[in-house]
Amino acid sequence: MIVKGQEDLEPWQFRRHYDEAIQRNYRDYKLIRITPRSEENLDYLKDLFHSQSPYELDFWQPPTHIGGLVDVTVAPQDAEIFVRDLDNHQLDYLVAINDLEQAIKSERSQDASIDYMQDPSEFRLDKYNTWSSIEEHLYKLRDENPDLVTLIEIGRTHENRSVLVVKVGGQRALTPEKVSIWVDAGIHAREWIAPATALIALDKLVNEYKRDPEIQNFLDNIDWYILPVMNPDGYDYTHSKNRMWRKNRRPAQCKKNYFHTICCSGVDLNRNFDWFFGSSGSSSDPCHETYHGPSAFSEPESRAVKEFLEKNPVKAFITLHSYSQLWLIPYGHRKRSYPQDYSTALRPLALRATKALNKLYGTKYAVGTGADLMYEASGASHDYAKGTLHIPYAYLIELRPKSTMFANGFLLPEKEIRPTGEETWEALKIIADEMIGQFVQPKIRPSTEKPIATTETQATETPYPYTEPTAPTTPKRLAVKTTRRTEERVVEPSSTTASPSSSTILPAPQKVVKCKDYGSYCKWWKIHNLCDKERVQQLCALSCLPECQI
Structure with missing residues (x-):
């Protein structure tokens, strides 16, 4: 037994109760879709949802605001009088599902x-x-x-x-x-x-x-x-x-x-x-x-x-x-x-x-x-x-x-x-x-060289709200280093192209490279000279691999 507050001194809602050990059948239960158009409409529906109701109702979508759809199922024995009550309160509604049990069966694929x-x-x-x-x-x-x-x-x-x-x-x-x-x-x-x-x-x-x-x-x-x-x-x-x-x-x-x-x-x-x-x-x-x-x-x-x-x-x-x-x-x-x-x-x-x-x-x-x-x-x-x-x-x-x-x-x-x-x-x-x-991203640092001096927020984990880290104030230095590394990679395979006959056995064309970055942080990794890491190259091919920058 639970200890009940002041609002619980009222009797519990009247509801029909069923043997939970027996499979429930929803034959002829209706799903009524209601649109409240006024404060009076809304108050009436809220009373049905929060307080005692003479009907057996199950609110799928409770009443919230004027114009907001309200979904409620009603038992077949209550459907006629409930709909009449909606008419008396001048509520707009339609019967979205006429037989809930049939809708439950139709939820499954036909071949299953x-x-x-x-x-x-x-x-x-x-x-x-x-x-x-x-x-x-x-x-x-x-x-x-x-x-x-x-x-x-x-x-x-x-x-x-x-x-x-x-x-x-x-x-x-x-x-x-x-x-x-x-x-x-x-x-x-x-x-x-x-x-x-x-x-x-x-x-x-x-x-x-x-x-x-x-x-x-x-x-x-x-x-x-x-x-x-x-x-x-x-x-x-x-x-x-x-x-x-x-x-x-x-x-x-x-x-x-x-x-x-x-x-x-x-x-x-x-x-x-x-x-x-x-x-x-x-x-x-x-x-x-x-x-x-x-x-x-x-x-x-x-x-x-x-x-x-x-x-x-x-x-x-x-x-x-x-x-x-x-x-x-x-x-x-x-x-x-x-x-x-x-x-x-x-x-x-x-x-x-x-x-x-x-x-x-x-x-x-x-x-x-x-x-x-x-x-x-x-x-x-x-x-x-x-x-x-x-x-x-x-x-x-x-x-x-x-x-x-x-x-x-x-x-x-x-x-x-x-x-x-x-x-x-x-x-x-x-x-x-x-x-x-x-x-x-803010925790990754190059393993073989000292990181370039940046602001303090780039040297530690960035707290939310997150803002995109700004580029360092030495772009010329970064551009030179990146270009040098790119040139070294490009020159190496090109030395094998001296004779036309050898071009058919070049190792480079055998490797299919998908030029795509798999994260918005790839540009940041490139700026901070992380493209020499194999894993970064796999995730940031577009930003890091020279063959993707032609």
């Missing part, structure tokens, strides 16, 4: 359907995989790539499942110390596209390391900590019993309500972090979808993440959610509340990342805080990461689909998994590139 559900061991990146198949895949990935992949169990859930973090990192770092990036997904059980996207990013890092210089650069200079499913109990429950379950599987708490005893399970893990815990956008009602739990870090999943990040500091924290196509920046607990570096570091990098994402398929993301763009919500993980752990860059990404009149919300079709994962990877590459440029 029932057979795929009956084979949980099958793993594919273009499918929504079960937890058991994901777990098996992670162990297989580790066994096949022992030099790159490490599995770390950071905790155990209420139902004794492993909270598994995949550490991915290369062995050819340019500096003794590497930076780290954290990516988690699946904190909300029904947001299936989030784990699928994290798994695609993981696949790209592991399987393209040996053939892609850009991936080599990322892994050799960054340790990636990827938690594909933060809420494995809830995620497994959405596959086996209730597709629309949101919370974790904390054992039920029971209380008498009038003549009934109500028992409700689960905690919203993204309200359970200790950042203005319980102050806004969360509920103390265990039956509510945003129940924040009895105390901050009361849940083993959120506590495991907290303790791991305290012991393993990272420079970037990214948590994947769905849906709405939003790139959210701290802080989300209150409107117009921002970190000091919001405009100088966090937002500019977010805009660059979403621009790269947009280039692939034209998908548009809005950038801002959750409180400004959506609704206030305290106790979120990305706010805690920035505000308490002081991680320089912390973001929450709401993936596809966008909140439009004809979108399916959480039920994103499987055919959109790969495009979502690929475009999100383009954004993650921007984050990774910035982490190297900002936190790795």
